[in-house]
Amino acid sequence: MRLVALIIAGALLSPAAASAQMAPAAPAPTPQQCGAIDVELPPELVGWTAKSPLAAAKVAADLPKASLTPGKAFLATLPSTPDVTYLVQPEKPGGSVSHGGLFDLTVQSAGTYVIALGTGAWIDVLKDGAPMMSGSHGRGPNCTTLRKMVTFDLKPGAYVVQISANGPAELPIMVAKRP
Amino acid sequence: MNRLLVLMAGLCALAVFTLALSPAFDWRLPPGVAPPPVPADNPMSEAKVALGRRLFYDADLSIDGTMSCATCHEQRHAFTDTNATRPGVHNDPGRRNIMALTNVGYFGPLTWADPRVTRLEDQILIPIAGEKPVEMGFAKQEHLLTARLGANACYQRMFASAFPEAKGEVSMATIGKALATFQRTLLSFDAPYDQHKRGEAVAVSDETWRGETLFFGRRAGCASCHAGPSFTDAATGPPDKAFHRIDLPFSGDQGLGEITGRNADKARFRTPGLRNVGVSEPYLHDGSAKTLSQAIRRHRAAIGLGDAQVADLVAFLGTLTDQRFISDKRFSLPPTRCG
Numbered sequence: 001m002r003l004v005a006l007i008i009a010g011a012l013l014s015p016a017a018a019s020a021q022m023a024p025a026a027p028a029p030t031p032q033q034c035g036a037i038d039v040e041l042p043p044e045l046v047g048w049t050a051k052s053p054l055a056a057a058k059v060a061a062d063l064p065k066a067s068l069t070p071g072k073a074f075l076a077t078l079p080s081t082p083d084v085t086y087l088v089q090p091e092k093p094g095g096s097v098s099h100g101g102l103f104d105l106t107v108q109s110a111g112t113y114v115i116a117l118g119t120g121a122w123i124d125v126l127k128d129g130a131p132m133m134s135g136s137h138g139r140g141p142n143c144t145t146l147r148k149m150v151t152f153d154l155k156p157g158a159y160v161v162q163i164s165a166n167g168p169a170e171l172p173i174m175v176a177k178r179p
Numbered sequence: 180m181n182r183l184l185v186l187m188a189g190l191c192a193l194a195v196f197t198l199a200l201s202p203a204f205d206w207r208l209p210p211g212v213a214p215p216p217v218p219a220d221n222p223m224s225e226a227k228v229a230l231g232r233r234l235f236y237d238a239d240l241s242i243d244g245t246m247s248c249a250t251c252h253e254q255r256h257a258f259t260d261t262n263a264t265r266p267g268v269h270n271d272p273g274r275r276n277i278m279a280l281t282n283v284g285y286f287g288p289l290t291w292a293d294p295r296v297t298r299l300e301d302q303i304l305i306p307i308a309g310e311k312p313v314e315m316g317f318a319k320q321e322h323l324l325t326a327r328l329g330a331n332a333c334y335q336r337m338f339a340s341a342f343p344e345a346k347g348e349v350s351m352a353t354i355g356k357a358l359a360t361f362q363r364t365l366l367s368f369d370a371p372y373d374q375h376k377r378g379e380a381v382a383v384s385d386e387t388w389r390g391e392t393l394f395f396g397r398r399a400g401c402a403s404c405h406a407g408p409s410f411t412d413a414a415t416g417p418p419d420k421a422f423h424r425i426d427l428p429f430s431g432d433q434g435l436g437e438i439t440g441r442n443a444d445k446a447r448f449r450t451p452g453l454r455n456v457g458v459s460e461p462y463l464h465d466g467s468a469k470t471l472s473q474a475i476r477r478h479r480a481a482i483g484l485g486d487a488q489v490a491d492l493v494a495f496l497g498t499l500t501d502q503r504f505i506s507d508k509r510f511s512l513p514p515t516r517c518g
Contacts, residue, residue, distance in 0.1 A: 007412070028193070032244060081244065082516075095237060095244025096327070096518075165250075167243040 034143035041113040044176040051075040059085045060109025063104040069162045073174040092122035096163035107154045117148040118172030124162040125152050185478050206401040215284030221356045231361025236512045241268050242316030251277045255505050257455030263466025266313040276466035281454045284363035285414040291448050291464045294418040294436040300357035325349050333517035367454050367504035390495025400480045410453035422447040425478045457500045
């Protein structure tokens with residue numbers, strides 16, 4: 001069963017051109033369809049169910065207080081979009097009633113990293129102030145609260161993760177290195 | 180009877196369009212290319228285009244601020260996206276593949292299966308406030324959208340400039356008119372195909388011109404439906420003549436038959452335009468064809484074609500990609516927020 005779920009997740013996480021990442025958010029599973037939620041998770045995202053609180057930064061100066069740690073899940077609180085000063089204009093800026101924010105991300109080892117969200121928000125990863133190309137995008141496996149998964153090939157160093165066009169003020173988010 | 184009603188609706192729609200051009204508006208079209216028809220009650224203006232562009236990219240046009248028109252209509256994909264279908268803001272499943280907007284101002288029928296929707300001003304309100312399916316989520320709550328935009332000083336100025344005759348009113352009607360005006364400027368006539376037709380040197384392979392011969396010839400018969408400058412009979416004929424069934428009836432979606440109730444119309448869908456088709460995958464009304472080859476193979480007319488001939492057709496269709504159109508800053512996300 002776990003293998004089937006992982007195969008489905010792999011199939012959905014398909015290669016994507018350029019920075020395209022508008023994979024539609026998967027419909028929320030209903031209890032009737034799933035025996036249990038968030039049981040069959042991709043191996044790198046097993047920590048998805050244990051989320052720590054984290055406040056997103058509104059401006060670059062606050063980034064040191066909003067660090068994403070690879071392998072650890074967070075339930076982030078996001079400010080209102082008009083209160084966020086993005087370093088680079090997001091390709092999909094949210095409206096005035098949406099939420100967004102900035103996060104610091106430091107990577108120690110090179111590899112493919114997946115950024116997983118519990119919503120369908122837009123993700124930009126910036127290196128030295130410029131947006132990076134995403135590698136693949138897709139939905140999370142069925143019967144999980146993973147709504148969106150986007151990969152980026154990252155080298156050791158510091159990055160900024162920009163989140164835009166998130167509906168609610170809360171965002172489940174996790175960064176993890178692919179095995 | 181239904182066919183008669185459809186025809187009457189089409190004639191009525193045509194009647195409200197002016198064939199005369201908007202003389203003061205610069206369409207920036209190549210010589211010899213006529214601009215799209217413009218409704219008499221919504222003449223072109225630069226102020227309206229600017230407002231429409233801003234609205235097109237503003238996610239405040241969705242109830243929770245997460246989705247703008249451009250969320251699904253991405254410029255680099257000729258104003259469609261790479262998903263088969265896309266759910267709305269409340270996760271209602273999308274019903275059909277997002278249609279590209281290249282040269283949409285020339286089209287009669289504007290949707291995959293409803294010949295009654297022939298005005299951009301009307302079509303635009305379907306994703307914003309429609310319920311089947313819910314997309315941007317303002318159904319029965321349109322007042323929230325007009326209040327939201329009306330409270331923004333930047334939009335107050337832009338609506339006043341675009342609609343002086345309505346005293347800058349922010350209404351669903353003026354929102355629709357501005358978006359329609361912007362979309363009429365999404366004109367693409369500078370692909371290698373056009374350049375070749377103008378006598379300019381274009382470096383393409385031999386298979387491209389074999390594909391062109393095949394495309395316009397009787398054997399493949401592509402041009403019988405993908406006709407005219409935009410490669411669709413949706414831009415050349417009466418609204419009800421642009422719907423075709425290309426292969427066996429689909430099991431679920433009844434297409435035009437859903438509107439007319441006629442068995443003969445089941446699984447008929449509007450001919451999509453082919454300009455920029457090389458960057459607008461996936462294809463067909465349900466997005467089920469991931470490549471152009473797959474889409475071509477789904478046509479009954481392609482049964483007798485060999486792989487090399489399909490490849491020739493794909494090569495020809497590649498000459499319809501207008502790089503200027505998919506990167507033109509006039510059509511892109513405005514660099515600053517409104518307000």
